[in-house]
Amino acid sequence: MANLIGFADIPSMRSESGGGRLGETIGNNVTPRILGVFFVAVSLTILAVAPMQSAGSADGRQKFALLVGVSDYDPVCSYGDLRYCHKDAQDMFALLVDGYGWDPSNIMILVNESATAENILSGISWLKEECSNPRSTALFYFSGHGSFFCDKAAISDRDEPVDECIMPHDGNPQTSENIIFDDTLGDLLDDLKPARVILVLDSCYSGGFIKETGSESRMVLASCGEREMCWEGAETGKVQIENGVFTRCILDALGGAGDADGDGRVSIEEAGGYAMIHVGDFTPDVQPEMFDGVEGDTYI
Ligand SMILES: [Ca+2]
Numbered sequence: 454m455a456n457l458i459g460f461a462d463i464p465s466m467r468s469e470s471g472g473g474r475l476g477e478t479i480g481n482n483v484t485p486r487i488l489g490v491f492f493v494a495v496s497l498t499i500l501a502v503a504p505m506q507s508a509g510s511a512d513g514r515q516k517f518a519l520l521v522g523v524s525d526y527d528p529v530c531s532y533g534d535l536r537y538c539h540k541d542a543q544d545m546f547a548l549l550v551d552g553y554g555w556d557p558s559n560i561m562i563l564v565n566e567s568a569t570a571e572n573i574l575s576g577i578s579w580l581k582e583e584c585s586n587p588r589s590t591a592l593f594y595f596s597g598h599g600s601f602f603c604d605k606a607a608i609s610d611r612d613e614p615v616d617e618c619i620m621p622h623d624g625n626p627q628t629s630e631n632i633i634f635d636d637t638l639g640d641l642l643d644d645l646k647p648a649r650v651i652l653v654l655d656s657c658y659s660g661g662f663i664k665e666t667g668s669e670s671r672m673v674l675a676s677c678g679e680r681e682m683c684w685e686g687a688e689t690g691k692v693q694i695e696n697g698v699f700t701r702c703i704l705d706a707l708g709g710a711g712d713a714d715g716d717g718r719v720s721i722e723e724a725g726g727y728a729m730i731h732v733g734d735f736t737p738d739v740q741p742e743m744f745d746g747v748e749g750d751t752y753i
């Protein structure tokens with residue numbers, strides 16, 4: 454297990470792995486705080502002019518979301534804490550409620566010690582109960598550590614010798630307890646059919662989820678490639694962000710900046726496309742990935 458070298462002084466990584474690239478540094482955190490405040494103000498301004506769309510209207514779909522952000526990890530997870538993942542989930546909540554008019558009761562948010570594996574799986578069961586027909590949309594968002602394991606260390610696999618995973622608050626990389634693997638998540642999301650599913654993962658190696666979770670009626674937005682790490686709190690030299698880089702780009706896009714075709718609405722496809730371009734502004738070596746299994750445009 455590699456060490457978190459200079460962890461306090463570099464943008465936090467969202468990963469660990471048996472053969473990771475930890476200790477790699479991208480930029481530093483010396484941007485004056487006031488610029489960060491300015492950046493948030495600009496984002497909120499964009500948000501204020503974003504097209505409003507309620508959770509149950511506009512395109513006639515009933516929409517429900519499970520938002521998970523883990524900055525504070527139980528000591529059993531030896532990967533250490535992150536900084537902005539709980540805020541990522543909270544900011545996503547605010548975007549849905551304030552920017553898109555969602556009913557807060559349609560959103561379950563789990564952060565830090567609430568984001569145990571058991572609670573996340575219960576949250577997915579809740580999504581299944583609420584999203585029972587083809588006119589439903591389920592959004593599952595996760596921000597936190599990601600990792601990958603060989604089958605022998607993780608679970609027996611159906612198709613490949615290495616499995617990617619997301620790490621709940623109580624995930625144990627030594628025993629593989631309370632870890633949610635790509636195959637497992639794929640099976641759980643299959644249970645949500647025929648609802649439309651939007652899966653957004655801001656965690657290392659998240660591109661490795663696409664094969665197991667991408668299917669018809671499903672959008673998968675991954676913060677990085679199958680063998681890439683992703684970062685939080687990075688800087689462009691202009692502003693210091695207090696989010697995961699990928700999440701920051703998704704928030705900006707859905708706040709209005711991602712309206713590539715200028716029709717006044719931002720689709721999930723547009724948001725993913727925006728992130729695929731602009732994550733590189735902060736972290737040049739990271740390439741988000743997107744799977745689009747929905748014919749036409751998808752909206753939250
Ligand atoms: Ca995989």
Ligand SMILES: [Ca+2]
Pocket residue numbers: 711712713714715716717718719720723
């Ligand atoms: Ca548009």
Ligand SMILES: [Ca+2]
Pocket residue numbers: 722745746747748749750751
């Ligand atoms: Ca589409």
